Amino acid sequence: VTPQGVVTTLAGGPEDYGKIDGEGSNANFNCPSAVAVDGDGNIIVADCGNHCIRKVTPQGVVTTLAGGPEDYGKIDGEGSNANFNCPSAVAVDGDGNIIVADCGNHCIRKVTPQGV
Incomplete structure (x- = not known):
């Protein structure tokens, strides 16, 4: 939301849900449930439906830091090896x-x- 009250979409969109990393509306989420901002201005997303943690850069590029929809559960590990x-x-x-x-x-x- 801008200071003037204008709302824009940084990443994702309502047309499709899923787990696709990419830029802006080319990226997909599945029930993002919470966000936080890190020290570099990246938005960290709890993507509940995809069972993963994602990062959105200030430019709107989405990457997956840890976890993924293929296997959900509780496994500690690095990146996509974590569940x-x-x-x-x-x-x-x-x-x-x-x-x-x-x-x-x-x-x-x-x-x-480092994604661990």
């Missing part, structure tokens, strides 16, 4: 770690800036 079950909230601490409320697994998880 979540409907992450519902995110926060970023002073060291750039992403703190995740992993709703379906009833736990709080941490993703490092």
